[in-house]
Amino acid sequence: MRISGFDYQRVPVADGVALNVAVAGAGDPIVLLHGFPETHLMWRHVAAELAADHLVLCPDLRGYGESDKPADTGETYSKRTMAADVVAVAQAFGHDRFALAGHDRGALVALRAGLDHADKVSHLAILDVLPTLDMWAVLHGTSAAVGFHLYLMAQPPGLPETLIGAAPDAFFGHFLDAWTQRGDVIPADVRAAYLEASRNAVTSIVADYRASAGIDVEHDTADREAGNRLTMPLTVLQQDWGAALGYDAVALWEAWATDLDHRTVTSGHFMAEESPTEVVKAVRDLLTR
Numbered sequence: 298m299r300i301s302g303f304d305y306q307r308v309p310v311a312d313g314v315a316l317n318v319a320v321a322g323a324g325d326p327i328v329l330l331h332g333f334p335e336t337h338l339m340w341r342h343v344a345a346e347l348a349a350d351h352l353v354l355c356p357d358l359r360g361y362g363e364s365d366k367p368a369d370t371g372e373t374y375s376k377r378t379m380a381a382d383v384v385a386v387a388q389a390f391g392h393d394r395f396a397l398a399g400h401d402r403g404a405l406v407a408l409r410a411g412l413d414h415a416d417k418v419s420h421l422a423i424l425d426v427l428p429t430l431d432m433w434a435v436l437h438g439t440s441a442a443v444g445f446h447l448y449l450m451a452q453p454p455g456l457p458e459t460l461i462g463a464a465p466d467a468f469f470g471h472f473l474d475a476w477t478q479r480g481d482v483i484p485a486d487v488r489a490a491y492l493e494a495s496r497n498a499v500t501s502i503v504a505d506y507r508a509s510a511g512i513d514v515e516h517d518t519a520d521r522e523a524g525n526r527l528t529m530p531l532t533v534l535q536q537d538w539g540a541a542l543g544y545d546a547v548a549l550w551e552a553w554a555t556d557l558d559h560r561t562v563t564s565g566h567f568m569a570e571e572s573p574t575e576v577v578k579a580v581r582d583l584l585t586r
Contacts, residue, residue, distance in 0.1 A: 298490040300341045300355065302348070308356070310385035311378075317363035318386055319355040322348030326392045327580070328383055329355045332401020332424075333502065334469040334495040335567075336362035338487055339400065342573035347580065354395075356386050358403060360501030362494045369454075369504040375512045376429075379505075380410035384417055398422035398580055400569055402505060405429060405513070408553075411527045412520055420583050423533045424576070425566050427546070428553055429509050430517045435544045443542075446472070450503045451510035462499045469495040476566035483570060527554045530586035532579055534560050534568060558583065 299305060303319040310316055319337050327347060329340045337355040344353045357364040359382055360374055367373050383406060387395045397418050399407030404426040411421045427435065436444050450457045461468045469492055473483055483491070495502060531554045539546040547559045560579060564572040 298338055298487065300338065300344055302345060303353075303355070308386050308389045310359070310382040310389075314359055314365045314367055314382070316356040316359060316365070316382060316386060318357075319344070320353065320390065321345075322351050322353045324351045325396065325584075326352040326354060326387060326390065327396040327398065327584075328387060329353065330358060330383065330397070330399035330403025330406050331355075331361070332399075332403050333505075334472055335401075335491050336494050338490060339567065339569055341487075341570075343569050343576050343580070346573070346577045351396075352390065352392075354386055354390060356383070357494075358382075358406065358505075360505050361498055366498055366501040369501070369507075372508075372512060374501065374504040374508045375516065376406050376409035376508065377413060377512075377516055379406045380413055383407075383410050384414055387417070393417060394419050396420040396422075396580075396584060398424070400424040401426055401566070405509065408527070409513075409516070411529060411531070412525055415528050418529055420586070421527060421529050421531045422580055422583055423531065424568060425535050427538075427549060428517060429513045430521060431544075431549045433510075433514070435538075435542050435549075440542050447506065447510070450506035452507075454503075454507075457503045457507075458500055461503065465496040465499055466492050473567075477571065478565040479571060482565070482567055526552075528556070530556045530558070530583055532558045532560065532583040534562050534576065534579055536564075536566065537561050556586070558586075 300319050303321040307315045308318045331339045337357050340355050347353050360366050397407045404423045411418045569576050
C-alpha cells in the first residue's frame with residue numbers, strides 16, 4: 298500500500314542498504330519515522346496534512362516494510378546506525394538540516410539522531426516512548442508484563458525468531474489490537490499490509506529490538522555519563538504511562554532535553570492514526586519554536 302499523493306523512491310543510505318521512502322510537498326523538510334509493528338503508512342493522515350507546506354519524507358526504517366533488511370552484525374540495527382540512515386535520506390533530497398518526528402521504534406531512532414546529529418535536526422517530536430535507559434528502568438514487577446515483547450526479543454538469536462515466526466500474525470496482530478482504543482483506527486486493508494510487512498521481517502524486527510537491550514543501552518549510557526542532552530526544541534506526546542507504571546514522565550524527559558514541551562494524550566498508542574489532528578497541531582506548534 299502507498300500513501301495517496303506521495304511519490305516513492307528507493308534511497309541508498311549505506312553500503313548495500315536502501316530505504317523505501319514516500320515523498321510529497323515542498324518547503325522546509327520534515328522526516329517522519331514509523332513504529333512497531335507498522336510501516337511508513339502509519340503517517341498517512343499526518344503526512345498528507347504536513348505536505349501542504351513542507352517537504353515530507355516518510356521512510357520505512359531499515360529492517361521494516363519495503364526497505365532493505367541486512368543481516369545483523371551487532372551494530373546493523375543500532376539506533377545510531379538507523380539514525381545515520383535518516384540523515385542520508387534527508388541529504389539525498391538536498392537537505393542537511395530537517396525537522397524529525399518519530400513514533401515508537403522510530404522515536405528511538407529520532408532520539409538518537411537528535412543526540413548524534415544535533416546540527417542537522419532542527420526540531421524533534423517523540424511519540425509514545427521513553428529513552429531506552431528509562432524504559433528498562435521503569436519496567437519492574439508485574440507491571441513489566443506490558444512489555445513482554447521487549448524481553449522476548451532481547452534473547453540471543455534463535456529462540457525469539459522461531460517463536461514469533463511460528464505465528465507471526467497472532468504475535469504482531471496482538472499489538473495492533475491491544476494498543477488501540479478504537480477498532481476502526483486501523484482499517485482492514487492497512488492492518489493486512491502491516492501484518493504482511495511484519496511477517497516478512499521477523500528476523501530484522503527482532504534484531505532492532507535486541508539492539509535496544511544491548512548496544513543502544515551502551516550508547517545511551519555513554520551520553521548520560523557525558524551529560525549530553527537534546528538541544529533542539531523537543532515535543533513529547535505520550536499516553537499516561539507514568540501513572541500506570543509509577544514514574545514521572547516529565548522529569549525523565551527533562552533530564553534529556555533543554556527545551557521540552559511534554560503533552561499527555563488520551564488517545565491510544567497509535568496516536569498518529571487515532572488522533573491525527575492532535576498530532577499535526579503538536580508538530581506545527583513545535584515548528585514555530
